[in-house]
Amino acid sequence: GWVKLLSDKPGKLGQTFRLEVTFDFSNGTNSYYAAALWEFLSTADGWIQLKGDFHVPAGAAGATKVYFQGPDPGIDFEVDLVSVTEVTSNPDWRNESDAEIDRLRKSNIDVRVTVAHGIDASEVEIQVLQTKKSFPFGTKVGSKVYVDPAAQKYRHFLHTHFNWAVPGLLLKWRQLEKHEGVLEYDKPVATIHGLRNHGIKVRGHNMVWSVEQFIPDWVKRKSGDELRNTVRRHIQQLCNITKGLGYHYAANCTPQIFAEIADAYLAQAQRFKAANVSMYGIGVHSSVSLPREPESKPNANE
Numbered sequence: 001g002w003v004k005l006l007s008d009k010p011g012k013l014g015q016t017f018r019l020e021v022t023f024d025f026s027n028g029t030n031s032y033y034a035a036a037l038w039e040f041l042s043t044a045d046g047w048i049q050l051k052g053d054f055h056v057p058a059g060a061a062g063a064t065k066v067y068f069q070g071p072d073p074g075i076d077f078e079v080d081l082v083s084v085t086e087v088t089s090n091p092d093w094r095n096e097s098d099a100e101i102d103r104l105r106k107s108n109i110d111v112r113v114t115v116a117h118g119i120d121a122s123e124v125e126i127q128v129l130q131t132k133k134s135f136p137f138g139t140k141v142g143s144k145v146y147v148d149p150a151a152q153k154y155r156h157f158l159h160t161h162f163n164w165a166v167p168g169l170l171l172k173w174r175q176l177e178k179h180e181g182v183l184e185y186d187k188p189v190a191t192i193h194g195l196r197n198h199g200i201k202v203r204g205h206n207m208v209w210s211v212e213q214f215i216p217d218w219v220k221r222k223s224g225d226e227l228r229n230t231v232r233r234h235i236q237q238l239c240n241i242t243k244g245l246g247y248h249y250a251a252n253c254t255p256q257i258f259a260e261i262a263d264a265y266l267a268q269a270q271r272f273k274a275a276n277v278s279m280y281g282i283g284v285h286s287s288v289s290l291p292r293e294p295e296s297k298p299n300a301n302e
Contacts, residue, residue, distance in 0.1 A: 001082035003038075003068060004047045007075055014040030017070040017077075019050045024062030031057065035066075047080075048267065053087060138164030138203070143191040159198040166205045167191055171242070173208060173216055173234060180218045185241050192245045204242055204249035207235050248280050 003017055019036035035052035056064060068079055090096070109128070115121050139162050145151050146158070158165065169175055170188040177183055192202050208231060209215065222230055242249070269282045 001051075001068065002047050002049050002080045003041075004078045004080075005041055005043045005045070005071070005075065006077055008043050009072055009075060012072070014042045015071045015075055015077075017041055017048075017050060017068060019052055020067055020069055021054050022063075022065040022067070023057055023060040024064070025059050026061040030062075031060075045267075132199070133163055136164045136201075138162050138166060138201075140168035141165045141191060141195065143167050143170045143187040146191045146194060147187050155194070158195070159200065162200060164201050164203060165195050166203045168205075171204060171238070172206060172214065173219070174214050176238070177216060177234070180216075183237065183241070189241065189245070192242070196245065202246040204238075204246045206250040207238055 001019070005015060009015070017038045018034050021033045021035050022030055023033070024030045033054050035054045036050040038048060038050055041048065050068070066082070066084060068077075071077055111126060111128075113121060113124055113126065115124055139158070141158060145154055148154075167188045170191075171185070176185060176188075195202055212220070219227070219230060239249075265282070269279065272279055
């Protein structure tokens with residue numbers, strides 16, 4: 001559906017809208033699911049579309065309700081053109097996906113073999129070993145493990161299978177500067193050098209993270225210009241530490257990283273572009289909670 005704010009709240013950057021779904025069960029209980037989310041919405045954004053998908057859980061025998069919520073009390077908004085459409089399953093999705101992969105992601109290799117006199121070409125065995133790949137294929141790297149002299153197998157696996165990597169934890173502000181003015185970056189920087197020495201490109205992650213639990217405790221006690229200057233100093237320090245070592249950096253990890261904010265994420269990028277903000281690119285990463293094969297009909301949360 002489409003929503004539009006009719007008023008803003010002074011002193012607040014914007015409002016959060018959610019498209020919620022409620023499922024009623026025969027035993028009298030219910031459950032909730034956030035199908036879509038849009039943060040920092042203001043009247044200047046005009047009409048925006050909130051859209052998402054959901055699966056009705058097994059056992060939901062009662063009503064299924066779809067509704068909008070989120071703005072602060074006293075903030076007026078309008079809703080228009082709301083619809084719910086059934087998405088039918090496609091039993092042939094695997095074959096169709098494989099066909100697209102063959103068409104878009106694969107190329108034929110023409111191998112011509114010339115053998116010496118007296119050798120039967122039909123008995124020649126050809127082995128093709130891919131030594132590198134141009135498509136970025138990366139992973140998170142644990143810096144503490146990577147720099148451990150005993151973790152040779154771990155490093156070998158990374159160097160063999162990936163051409164991109166992201167230091168997973170120790171470059172984040174809470175770990176990098178637990179105490180104000182005391183920077184601990186030896187291990188992540190050593191990790192970056194090791195990866196680069198093996199031809200692996202590095203992406204930094206992240207400069208700041210707008211979630212309270214990931215902010216250093218000493219930063220939370222600051223406000224106003226002191227906080228603003230502290231954040232600016234941190235970004236400058238981190239850029240100096242990693243200057244020339246990475247290809248790009250995640251400037252800010254968004255407060256919510258779930259798929260339902262993809263439209264808001266795209267709109268934010270479009271606003272940056274319209275304001276002539278230099279952008280190398282935009283991207284979305286996923287976080288997988290369990291190491292298991294995906295189901296033939298993926299869960300809405302995966």
